[in-house]
Amino acid sequence: MKKIKVGVVGLGHRGRHMANLAKRAFEFVDFVAACDIDPELWHEKQWLQDDSMKNKHPGTKFYNDYVKMLDENQFDFILVETGADVHADFCIKALNRDINVFSDIPSVANLTEAKLLWEAEQKSQGKLMTGANPNEWGFINAMVDLYQKGLLGEPYYMEAEYIHCSRPGSITHKELNKNSPWRKSLPPIRYCTHSLGPLLRILEEDLRYAICLGTGAHIDPDSERDDMMSALFQTESGVTIRLLRNGACRAFIGHHSYRVFGTKGYFERIDSRGTTPPVTRFNSTELYGAENLTVLPIDMMPQEYSDNPHAAGHGGADYALLDHMFQAFLRKEDFPISLKDGLRMTLPGIYAAESARRKGVKLTIHYPWETEFDADIREFDLS
Ligand SMILES: NC(=O)c1ccc[n+]([C@@H]2O[C@H](COP(=O)([O-])OP(=O)(O)OC[C@H]3O[C@@H](n4cnc5c(N)ncnc54)[C@H](O)[C@@H]3O)[C@@H](O)[C@H]2O)c1
Incomplete structure (x- = not known):
């Protein structure tokens, strides 16, 4: 079976956990490359890990420059596991190269990012899966x-x-x-x-x-x-x-x-x-x-994963997320938790x-698929 080529950006505790889980639990995953601006995180045995990422994954290339990682490798998926307020730019860069994205939550940090991310996905051959694990409980x-x-x-x-x-x-x-x-x-x-x-x-x-x-x-x-x-x-x-x-x-x-x-x-x-x-x-x-x-x-x-020894992490939901995403990819189906779902909850x-x-003012929420959204961007992000 053809391997699914996976990279990860952000090797905090969540990025390490999700990359390790993808590699350990899915035999078709080829963990091609990982990126973090802090090289200590590649080399040191970190919290809750039995070994450093470098030692655990000898075939994986490590980078501190995300664009270089994208330029030098081929990927089917990038797992975006950077901090909670810096996801969109990493996702957009991958989508612009037609790479699928697993983005952890929340999806975006502001309305401008939401519009740019939405437009990037519309133009891309790649699609975005939102890493909303509680949806899987x-x-x-x-x-x-x-x-x-x-x-x-x-x-x-x-x-x-x-x-x-x-x-x-x-x-x-x-x-x-x-x-x-x-x-x-x-x-x-x-x-x-x-x-x-x-x-x-x-x-x-x-x-x-x-x-x-x-x-x-x-x-x-x-x-x-x-x-x-x-x-x-x-x-x-x-x-x-x-x-x-x-x-x-x-x-x-x-x-x-x-x-x-x-x-x-x-x-x-x-x-x-x-x-x-x-x-x-x-x-x-x-x-x-x-x-x-x-x-x-x-x-x-x-319950469908209760006998699966890999179904650890947030009560099995992390495994369920990856499993549903990879299965959808292999069957060429839409991802079960789409970018639209991610934006509806973010x-x-x-x-x-x-x-x-604004001390409790009632605001009207719009979304990038609605025409009123641009006016909100001007009011919220550009004023
Ligand atoms: N779904 C869940 O249950 C769950 C649980 C925990 C965290 N999260 C989410 O996962 C994400 C990661 O969480 P965390 O606790 O590991 O965060 P963290 O802040 O510890 O780790 C983020 C990592 O991204 C790296 N980074 C930042 N800028 C970078 C860049 N330009 N290039 C490469 N690497 C860069 C940082 O050096 C850091 O190691 C967050 O978005 C968070 O919201 C989700």
């Missing part, structure tokens, strides 16, 4: 299945929270923040794709309006970021989503929770609270015996951050 697949079978009816109100605390001084905190300027400066609400992505799977409409407020920094007054940001989004028909995101906080609780209020049922996934494990529950007027809240025996692992966070900057 088992309990999210269950939620989508309940919706598609009509057991939830139509959602009219949904909630999500992503509360990610790490203890200052802990090894996790130290290692995650070492080379990550974005972890200290990105407005938390812009890291919204883990929360909105799964909910948008059961929403036919795009989000149209955003209102957001931030608390300011109380825990560390030197911080540039709000400790907590809370956004309300709404579609044109009135479906409303509330999203809570944190910068700093002292709540050491499970990270991801979701609630869906539908016309015929209710779904919730409440993450762990201390010794109480995560729970997935639903009720429905449409299923005999499920009128009362009923526990669903499903966790993060997508742009509301950019509008929400702007709403918070």
Whole structure:
């Protein structure tokens, strides 16, 4: 079988993990080249790794110049694993060479990037897969299945929270923040794709309006970021989503929770609270015996991968992402989480951050496939 030629840019902990997983778990992957501006990351055994990237991958070429890496090699895929606010330019450069892209989230950092990336993909023979791993979780697949079978009816109100605390001084905190300027400066609400992505799977409409407020920094007054940001989004028909995101906080609780209020049922996934494990529950007027809240025996692992020894990392979702992407590529099908999906879950966070900057003004969200988007670029990015 012809090998799929893969390169990675960004060898932080996520880039190393995804490149190692692609190489280890898919025998058809040829890990051609890797790039990071910090050569220490090629040579040193890093956090959670059994060896340095150079030693683990003797056949892989290492670069500190991305364009040189693209110029000197042939690729089917580039994994873009640079910081959360610097993805688009790397993706565009690969798409301009007709190379497929796996872009980690969020997809873009501003509206101009969204337009340029959208246009680059339209012109390219390559396509972009959005690395939205929560969309792959088992309990999210269950939620989508309940919706598609009509057991939830139509959602009219949904909630999500992503509360990610790490203890200052802990090894996790130290290692995650070492080379990550974005972890200290990105407005938390812009890291919204883990929360909105799964909910948008059961929403036919795009989000149209955003209102957001931030608390300011109380825990560390030197911080540039709000400790907590809370956004309300709404579609044109009135479906409303509330999203809570944190910068700093002292709540050491499970990270991801979701609630869906539908016309015929209710779904919730409440993450762990201390010794109480995560729970997935639903009720429905449409299923005999499920009128009362009923526990669903499903966790993060997508059940089709539960026996797969490679299905590690975020509850099997990282493997599922790569598997679905490579299978689509081999079958010449569209990627299951497209650039459009990525922008639908990323742009509301950019509008929400702007709403918070303007003290909670309600903003109308547009997308690069809409004519009004250019006026927003002029107002947001160029004023
Ligand atoms: N989906 C998930 O569950 C998940 C989890 C963690 C991180 N992420 C995302 O993955 C991405 C990477 O996260 P991370 O924690 O590894 O971040 P990180 O900031 O630790 O790593 C980014 C790396 O990119 C490198 N880089 C920056 N500019 C470069 C350039 N011009 N050329 C080459 N390399 C360059 C940096 O040196 C750094 O090593 C982020 O976008 C983040 O949002 C996703």
